[in-house]
Amino acid sequence: MSTIIEIKNLTVDKKLNNINLSIEQGTLNVIIGNSGKTTLVKAIMGLIEYSGTISYNGSLITQKNQKDIIKNIGYFRNNMLKNGTVKDNIIYPLINLGLNEIEAKKKVYDICSRFKISDLLLKNINTLTHTEKKIISFIVSIIHNPKVLIIDDSIEDLDELNKNKILDYINKSKLTCIYLTNNESEILNSDNLIIIENGKLIDSGKTEEILKKEKIFKNIGLPFLIDLSNKLKVYGLVDKIYLDTSEMIEDIWK
């Protein structure tokens, strides 16, 4: 696997303290913890000043190349839509990339039929429900086929159908994903887990490995199955943590 984003000694005044991280291509990375997550992402997107370095695919991000590099990154966040119609919002990143109108329109119609939101195209953003805004925001963030997707919004309040559409898209496009969340139940879906508390990197690495360190999760909380495993361990009913419910049941009642 190759590293797609590498962060070295990243410090942002009062918000982040000497963060070192590398994100591997094609992985799903969950970032959890009380504060510093969005600041980290803003630094990657070049939206705030920082010290330290951030590289993309081996090249250092500088003021000069920053605009070109972030074209490879989609940034899905709360409140990102601009006043106007749904269509205007979706087509804007494509026109910005230099696509002609016919190509851009075709892409917009394709994605809308894939996500079954064609009926919303001509509606004004202000008339959408909160959920519709979320789905449109997601589409705006991936319409230009980025290599990396940053999710800084809660997708756990979408219904199963909508949530699966998003997860399905991420899987099929082999996107490298950086998913910021406060909800510990989202951890189980990730390859790698990054914990940032009070602006400091507490731990990062393979999710399975980090989940074994129960104490780290005191404030964050553990996903249900891991929490249950730990509690059953105390009762002497199991001797390890489980990532699979059926396996756990078979071991308890064997």
Added chain:
Amino acid sequence: MEIELIDVKNDFLKSINLKIKENEITSFIGKNKSGKTLILDMIYGLNLNYSGKTIINKKLVTKENLINIRNDIFYLIDDVDKLLFNINIKEDIKYAVKKVDDEKLKELFNLFNLNLNILDKNYLEISTSEKKKISLIMAFLSNKKILLLDNPTSYLDYKSRQNLIKILKRNKKNQIIVISSMDTNFLLNISDKVIALNDKKIIQYNNKYEIFENKTLLNKIGVKQPDICDLKNKIKSKVNINLPHSDNINDLLKDVYRNVR
């Protein structure tokens, strides 16, 4: 005190009849766009575009009655950005709550692990999670008899969710609490009544386990089964053991222990 919907009909709902009572937490579940938020909007009088009646404390919800009706209601809308627009958070809270009880405010800030210096900040300077916490604090400071909470747990961290559960359970006496949410783990824990929306109709469950333990039905309405119920179903199908109902992990744990020993 009660909320009553009588023969409510519009494009999204087919003749809804419903009573919501005090001392209880009533939860709505269903797909996106199934009408959960719509019903909260109707109770608050934000949407009056339907036939039938909504009655709150014997008062009919009409355009003329709105100020009167809203005196008793705090509505935590899903889009928290719309609740914050003043020069700083202190003013936002004052605007929403009118009479602020400082002691209670401090206690709530503590429970949601917020620093008091946020009061002097502006909504542009705080995170989405902080916005959510502030709007929940407004709801609990408002002392309104009716709380309408749309997606109260989204953006919240583990500890804040635990404390939200505590506050809701403590507050529900003499209050009507109505929740719309996708967070079924949370709903299993706190709900007294559950109302499922499907195909423009409602099904009311006075026993929450009846719906949360029914995976087929939950799939049909696009809602994830709570972890505890999912585990119980799997225990039943794998080793044919029927554990008692439980809505929290500690009870479940004791049941498993008793059964294995």
